[in-house]
Amino acid sequence: FSPTLDDLASRARKGMLAIVKLLWSIGEHSPEIFFKMFDSQIQPILTYGSEIWGLSDNQECIERVHLSALKKFMGVSSKSPRHLIYGETGRYPLYVHTYARCIKFWLRLTCMDDKRYPRKAYNMLLNLQRQNYNTWACSIRNVLYKFGFGVVWEMQGVGDVKSFIKEFKQRLIDCFKQDWHSALESHDFYNVYSHFNHSLVRSPYLSLLNNISVRRVFARFRMGMSALKFHYLQYRPVIHDRGINCPFCNDTPETEVHFLLTCQKYKAL
Template sequence: MALQSMLNDLQVYCQTWGLKVNTNKTKIMIFEKGRHTSYNFVYNDIVLENVNFFKYLGINLFKNGHWNRTQKKLAQHASFSLHNLFTVFNQLELSIGDKFKLFDSMVGSVLNYGAEVYGYQEGKNIETIHCKFLRKVLCVKKATNLDGLYGETGRHPMRIHRKFIMLKYWTKLISLQNDCLLKRMYNVLKFDAENGLSYGGNNWACQIKQILNDIGMSNIWINQEHITINFQQVKNRILDIYKQEWYSNIRNSSRLSSYSIYKRSLETEDYLNKVNINKFRISLTKFRLSSHNLAIETGRYENVARENRLCTNCNLNVIENEFHFLLVCPKYYSLRRKYLKPYYCRWPSIHKFEKLMSTTNTQMLNNLSKFLYFSFKERTDNS
């Protein structure tokens, strides 16, 4: 009876707005887990087709109520857009900023489609597409640390952006009149959320409540009907918490031990726009993100103990890490004198290493990238 009433309401709604319903193609889906219940529902003497999934406004809904396959479908569609975007990159010389804008408009819009309702999900397949784009832009290998990718480009995971979308939609939803159908449905979810009914974590209102709790703004949830919500303030809090998480990750990563010396903030690096010759810029990027073939990195693949990843290009019997390669190893003495200031060539130290890798001076960045390019080239040619 409830279903019949809903169908009647739908018909009245469609008639009111001049919409037509094709009853010959009407389908029904029963949300359930682990079962395959089948009933013969009839509407206007037409038997409704019982289906396992249904596409509504471009979003795939599955009978188990989970969103994993939905985000997979979105990632598949976005991969086609990403391929077309890469074709554009191969034909045009674009700045890093322009590439980011094109990705957000052409691919990100697909990845985040419908995020208002499924945005709380982890979305591994969606993030795979995002990271594929970042690796392509930076020209680094697939195994490059993800926190390094975000740090170098100043971007954050798509899951963070989906939270923004959910909360922005929520602020609009709670401002609706109570007789609005959407608001009435939200009030049902809210009532259940406040009484501990999460539907196995699928209660949308519970997800909003959890996001606000996680960022220490549970007072907004409690007083949502009586206060004006500052969305920008909430957004900034989410970003601040993520930045702290990101900084902790690079500090605790053995792969990014050198990177953490000079990387302090989550923002796009200056050299990406100041080093205009691609081969030089790529050399600097690979060096910064440990996407290179120095012993400190290749030793990981062969399970060599860190203290045994020694430089084979000199007799100093020390680990071949980024600091040694850039400022110490005698093999690159002449190139070092050619491209780097004498200050960095005499009495090398971690402080000088940090200062050089943190520079924003255009000439120094270009010289540094040239030194790295020709040093790695010499190293490869002699291997």
């Protein structure tokens, strides 16, 4: 399905750029409107047919379109870390939706009559899976066991499908949140960011700052991607080990706290 996913990503990227241009042309920078348009116009393209390919590991091209849209909306660099983008926007990867659609489709198949062709095809996959072949049914089984729903696979169905899908999506979100917190704690680059953002909730400034230029600068500063010297030089090993001094206070290391609160030279700015 790699060519299929590449084609979906290409189509969705064109639509995403058209939406971005339209919103910029009318001066609309509201996150509520942007995310609503993305979810209603672009996400259906990216997740088309995901009942079949939604459990594939090769979904990076799909997620790149999602991240690209979020970065363009925020006005930050295309190299901005994805964990910070998720943290600022309060969004989740699209696999949360594709996994849920796969499981929902599987539950539909288990409720079908054995005479129907989709159910016959599923029964064939099920027999192959029992013979240790790697099939779509095998992927369904692995995902259910991975997220703690092995009993659902053994029973080949649930009573209330709607409630189960809601619980399944919440389990995916909770697992992603755990991974997100672990990533912030394990990477030195996220040290400052992890002090003021502890949850995957949309940051209020995206709605409160109406001046788009100010919002861009503020977002870049929060994410450590600004034009300040200690931000754009921090990846150089030698500079990182020695530290970077403030250009006005020669013996004082330049940090976010020093720039924002301590240095007297920056007060007017």
